[in-house]
Amino acid sequence: MQRIVVPAGGIGGARFLRGLKSAAPDADITVIGNTGDDIHLFGLKVCPDLDTVMYTLGGGIHEEQGWGRADESFAVKEELAAYGVGPEWFGLGDRDFATHIVRTQMLAAGYPLSAVTEALCARWQPGVRLLPMSDDRIETHVMIDDPDGAPGARKAVHFQEYWVRLRASVPAHAIVPVGAEQAKPAPGVLEAIAAADVIVLPPSNPVVSVGTILGVPGIREAVTAADAPVVGLSPIVGDAPVRGMADKVLAAVGVESTAAAVARHYGPDLLDGWLVDSVDAAAVPDVEAAGIRCRAVPLMMTDLEATAAMARAALALAEEVRG
Numbered sequence: 001m002q003r004i005v006v007p008a009g010g011i012g013g014a015r016f017l018r019g020l021k022s023a024a025p026d027a028d029i030t031v032i033g034n035t036g037d038d039i040h041l042f043g044l045k046v047c048p049d050l051d052t053v054m055y056t057l058g059g060g061i062h063e064e065q066g067w068g069r070a071d072e073s074f075a076v077k078e079e080l081a082a083y084g085v086g087p088e089w090f091g092l093g094d095r096d097f098a099t100h101i102v103r104t105q106m107l108a109a110g111y112p113l114s115a116v117t118e119a120l121c122a123r124w125q126p127g128v129r130l131l132p133m134s135d136d137r138i139e140t141h142v143m144i145d146d147p148d149g150a151p152g153a154r155k156a157v158h159f160q161e162y163w164v165r166l167r168a169s170v171p172a173h174a175i176v177p178v179g180a181e182q183a184k185p186a187p188g189v190l191e192a193i194a195a196a197d198v199i200v201l202p203p204s205n206p207v208v209s210v211g212t213i214l215g216v217p218g219i220r221e222a223v224t225a226a227d228a229p230v231v232g233l234s235p236i237v238g239d240a241p242v243r244g245m246a247d248k249v250l251a252a253v254g255v256e257s258t259a260a261a262v263a264r265h266y267g268p269d270l271l272d273g274w275l276v277d278s279v280d281a282a283a284v285p286d287v288e289a290a291g292i293r294c295r296a297v298p299l300m301m302t303d304l305e306a307t308a309a310m311a312r313a314a315l316a317l318a319e320e321v322r323g
């Protein structure tokens with residue numbers, strides 16, 4: 001059975017995984033989920049990217065939104081707001097709250113996040129093995145200008161505040177994965193990477209999703225050392241992110257928002273192959289000049305079949321670089 005490892009963020013990663021499962025129904029897929037987006041609210045631990053993967057593959061996702069639960073209501077949030085308890089800008093629904101309550105209760109009882117995630121997945125049956133990148137707490141913060149401070153002053157805000165409250169409308173000066181340096185990969189992560197037949201970097205955010213996962217000490221090194229080919233799909237199409245704020249956070253790390261620049265950012269030591277969208281076919285020679293095999297194929301996840309075709313192209317490229 002083919003063993004595929006996918007370090008994944010939220011919506012883009014989850015949708016890609018749905019295509020990958022359809023393209024490789026018999027494969028043994030391990031997902032290493034980003035937990036840098038995690039946030040503590042109302043005393044609860046919320047893991048947006050793990051939940052987005054779990055709900056999407058388990059059939060519980062709000063399809064149009066791409067995050068949170070289908071058929072959601074917001075009575076708890078409204079009641080909290082009536083007490084003046086926020087933040088009001090983060091949309092936690094009633095059904096979703098139950099997930100965070102179970103998670104927080106299990107963590108308080110001493111279970112590590114990896115065990116909690118496995119328990120939550122027992123209900124959702126995502127059809128992949130979903131591992132958090134780490135059991136240790138890591139929180140991505142974004143440095144922005146502080147309009148209330150002295151001229152030139154900056155402050156750090158939680159990634160969710162940057163993305164959801166500020167809608168990434170202000171420049172990001174730096175991305176800080178707080179806690180990453182002391183963190184260890186969760187049990188099973190390094191073993192899955194070492195045993196992989198193929199490692200696929202989905203079209204997730206290369207800085208705050210895949211970058212954060214690779215930044216956990218030992219993970220990037222394990223991916224680079226793995227025997228398996230490593231192939232990635234560009235999240236940038238026609239010089240703009242397909243969705244999300246990749247352009248803003250790429251600027252913060254000094255990387256241009258182009259498919260070729262993202263490939264170079266990952267680097268030839270990590271990547272064996274890179275898929276760019278057909279509209280970026282002119283970038284293929286640039287990427288190959290950097291020592292990364294590159295092909296141009298349609299990369300818009302418009303429906304399951306289009307997404308499965310992307311996954312098939314990634315697996316085919318992996319075979320090509322292996323051979």
Ligand SMILES: O=c1nc2n(C[C@H](O)[C@H](O)[C@H](O)CO)c3cc(O)ccc3cc-2c(=O)[nH]1
Nearest residue numbers: 010011037047048051067068089090091164
């Ligand atoms: O744009 C939003 N995204 C929301 N997201 C998505 C999330 O902010 C991001 O898209 C990811 O963290 C980036 O991958 C949620 C995800 C959850 O699992 C739970 C609650 C939310 C709430 C919001 C929200 O209010 N607005």
